[in-house]
Amino acid sequence: xxxxxxxxxxxxxxxxxxxxxxxxxxxxxxxxxxxxxxxxxxxxxxxxxxxxxxxxxxxxxxxxxxxxxxxxxxxxxxxxxxxxxxxxxxxxxxxxxxxxxxxxxxxxxxxxxxxxxxxxxxxxxxxxxxxxxxxxxxxxxxxxxxxxxxxxxxxxxxxxxxxxxxxxxxxxxxxxxxxxxxxxxxxxxxxxxxxxxxxxxxxxxxxxxxxxxxxxxxxxxxxxxxxxxxxxxxxxxxxxxxxxxxxxxxxxxxxxxxxxxxxxxxxxxxxxxxxxxxxxxxxxxxxxxxxxxxxxxxxxxxxxxxxxxxxxxxxxxxxxxxxxxxxxxxxxxx
Amino acid sequence: xxxxxxxxxxxxxxxxxxxxxxxxxxxxxxxxxxxxxxxxxxxxxxxxxxxxxxxxxxxxxxxxxxxxxxxxxxxxxxxxxxxxxxxxxxxxxxxxxxxxxxxxxxxxxxxxxxxxxxxxxxxxxxxxxxxxxxxxxxxxxxxxxxxxxxxxxxxxxxxxxxxxxxxxxxxxxxxxxxxxxxxxxxxxxxxxxxxxxxxxxxxxxxxxxxxxxxxxxxxxxxxxxxxxxxxxxxxxxxxxxxxxxxxxxxxxxxxxxxxxxxxxxxxxxxxxxxxxxxxxxxxxxxxxxxxxxxxxxxxxxxxxxxxxxxxxxxxxxxxxxxxxxxxxxxxx
Ligand SMILES: [Zn+2]
Numbered sequence: 001x002x003x004x005x006x007x008x009x010x011x012x013x014x015x016x017x018x019x020x021x022x023x024x025x026x027x028x029x030x031x032x033x034x035x036x037x038x039x040x041x042x043x044x045x046x047x048x049x050x051x052x053x054x055x056x057x058x059x060x061x062x063x064x065x066x067x068x069x070x071x072x073x074x075x076x077x078x079x080x081x082x083x084x085x086x087x088x089x090x091x092x093x094x095x096x097x098x099x100x101x102x103x104x105x106x107x108x109x110x111x112x113x114x115x116x117x118x119x120x121x122x123x124x125x126x127x128x129x130x131x132x133x134x135x136x137x138x139x140x141x142x143x144x145x146x147x148x149x150x151x152x153x154x155x156x157x158x159x160x161x162x163x164x165x166x167x168x169x170x171x172x173x174x175x176x177x178x179x180x181x182x183x184x185x186x187x188x189x190x191x192x193x194x195x196x197x198x199x200x201x202x203x204x205x206x207x208x209x210x211x212x213x214x215x216x217x218x219x220x221x222x223x224x225x226x227x228x229x230x231x232x233x234x235x236x237x238x239x240x241x242x243x244x245x246x247x248x249x250x251x252x253x254x255x256x257x258x259x260x261x262x263x264x265x266x267x268x269x270x271x272x273x274x275x276x277x278x279x280x281x282x283x284x285x286x287x288x289x290x291x292x293x294x295x296x297x298x299x300x301x302x303x304x305x306x307x308x309x310x311x312x313x314x315x316x317x318x319x320x321x322x323x324x325x326x327x328x329x330x331x332x333x334x
Numbered sequence: 335x336x337x338x339x340x341x342x343x344x345x346x347x348x349x350x351x352x353x354x355x356x357x358x359x360x361x362x363x364x365x366x367x368x369x370x371x372x373x374x375x376x377x378x379x380x381x382x383x384x385x386x387x388x389x390x391x392x393x394x395x396x397x398x399x400x401x402x403x404x405x406x407x408x409x410x411x412x413x414x415x416x417x418x419x420x421x422x423x424x425x426x427x428x429x430x431x432x433x434x435x436x437x438x439x440x441x442x443x444x445x446x447x448x449x450x451x452x453x454x455x456x457x458x459x460x461x462x463x464x465x466x467x468x469x470x471x472x473x474x475x476x477x478x479x480x481x482x483x484x485x486x487x488x489x490x491x492x493x494x495x496x497x498x499x500x501x502x503x504x505x506x507x508x509x510x511x512x513x514x515x516x517x518x519x520x521x522x523x524x525x526x527x528x529x530x531x532x533x534x535x536x537x538x539x540x541x542x543x544x545x546x547x548x549x550x551x552x553x554x555x556x557x558x559x560x561x562x563x564x565x566x567x568x569x570x571x572x573x574x575x576x577x578x579x580x581x582x583x584x585x586x587x588x589x590x591x592x593x594x595x596x597x598x599x600x601x602x603x604x605x606x607x608x609x610x611x612x613x614x615x616x617x618x619x620x621x622x623x624x625x626x627x628x629x630x631x632x633x634x635x636x637x638x639x640x641x642x643x644x645x646x647x648x649x650x651x652x653x654x655x656x657x658x659x660x661x662x663x664x665x666x
Pocket of ligand 1: 355357
């Protein structure tokens with residue numbers, strides 16, 4: 001099996017079966033390009049036609065992804081991670097470690113960042129690139145010390161009068177013995193509460209997985225954005241399926257029911273903007289993705305700078321206070 | 335984060351006897367209810383329905399319920415094995431409640447407060463738009479009235495049927511608590527069995543005082559999720575109130591029969607109102623009892639004899655304490 005075939009097989013196994021025709025076409029184009037080079041045949045016309053067909057089919061496939069397929073795009077092994085944004089979107093980054101109490105959670109990265117003439121505190125979930133990294137980062141599942149580190153750095157940002165940018169990408173906060181012993185729930189709750197009082201602008205962008213409280217623990221933003229094929233949910237589709245359907249196999253149904261896609265979140269007023277991804281998803285064009293996220297951050301920071309601090313805080317409060325207002329009378333079901 | 339199902343209670347209505355989940359004893363229903371669902375032989379604290387909690391906590395006739403008419407809406411068109419909209423109607427009918435939280439103005443031994451209780455009978459006490467809104471409004475009422483707010487948590491977490499809307503109730507409730515703090519208000523969270531997921535990871539963990547009932551399961555993730563993740567057996571007493579006390583996560587463990595006086599006393603400390611302890615020695619013993627939870631935790635949390643002693647402690651006279659307290663003014 002060639003490496004690209006291997007990759008295709010792996011991709012399909014990961015719930016990305018819809019990528020198969022695209023990968024096959026990409027493979028064919030690459031073969032033709034190689035052939036053209038080695039034989040000096042003029043295949044430009046054929047290649048161009050295939051590329052056009054690929055573009056159309058990619059648009060078609062990615063324009064009609066099911067929620068479950070989107071969840072798998074959000075988890076795609078090649079999807080840009082927080083560390084990629086740090087490296088490719090920021091012009092400078094000074095990592096700051098540790099929560100000053102217990103440890104330095106690798107699943108959360110924090111530091112001073114520069115982007116053009118903007119400076120800010122960057123806080124983000126870290127999933128890790130290599131197998132070793134992923135293990136060290138607990139696959140992006142932070143412990144309480146991760147949330148406490150995030151808060152300590154966000155408070156530092158407040159003192160330094162720097163805006164805060166959080167990049168959300170976690171399956172959820174880590175469910176483990178140590179995490180419970182050290183107050184996982186309290187750490188998240190404290191972050192949420194404290195973020196309402198931070199006297200600097202806060203931007204949050206869901207770049208992959210927005211897994212429940214572990215996401216919200218760094219997600220109380222004056223502006224919350226979400227990349228098109230990311231998800232944000234109260235529970236993982238697998239977890240929801242196990243509880244409500246009594247079967248983990250029903251994750252696709254749960255993903256559908258949870259309305260966890262970017263479009264649904266926008267519709268329900270739970271995020272402020274959906275950041276469109278390049279054709280075929282962020283993993284097909286990371287560079288194009290960084291530009292879009294960078295533009296969104298610049299626009300928002302400049303916009304939020306216009307507010308008096310008290311007004312900023314009032315608006316932040318009002319936004320979340322107004323989410324999910326109940327009805328004054330019941331709707332009867334016929 | 336989300337609401338998980340807990341083992342179905344064996345205390346189905348109608349039965350004459352109930353099997354204790356703590357020690358397995360068969361308990362006579364009438365006595366069990368007279369003891370506010372605490373096992374007479376091992377002190378196990380069963381989940382208490384919301385209305386019973388109010389009756390046990392608030393002075394007789396003092397509870398004025400607020401914001402009764404708030405109703406959840408099935409905004410996502412959520413269907414698992416039954417449409418959420420239908421589930422809501424059926425649960426309202428079955429429980430006689432509109433949703434999983436009840437809030438109102440109350441007096442506790444004469445001390446004014448806002449009381450919020452969660453009702454596990456309503457979809458596992460899960461937090462959706464109504465619970466979030468009611469907790470926020472309870473806190474806001476406390477700010478307006480300049481009185482403390484007491485919240486009894488009892489919930490499996492966020493209500494999955496409302497998707498990310500329920501997730502955002504964590505932010506909504508914490509936002510209200512941050513306002514309370516800015517306004518110089520005071521809050522007490524009492525975590526009862528069970529308190530997990532998005533409720534623990536929001537308002538229940540960030541009040542000024544954190545109290546728990548003995549043996550209450552309190553945590554972020556459910557024990558089954560953790561066991562599956564780490565592929566190990568969980569330590570004995572893990573995520574129980576005594577475990578949390580030992581790990582420094584909560585302020586006190588208070589037994590159900592001592593809760594009312596304890597809360598009145600804590601409110602008095604917060605407001606500056608006078609509070610005299612009636613029947614001094616008995617109350618002192620009550621204080622020691624709270625600390626006994628720590629001892630329990632050290633020995634693995636399973637010391638049944640200690641618990642049963644606690645459960646049988648006589649109560650101090652409520653009437654006299656109430657009269658004493660109401661003569662004082664609530665300062666803040
Ligand atoms: Zn018992």
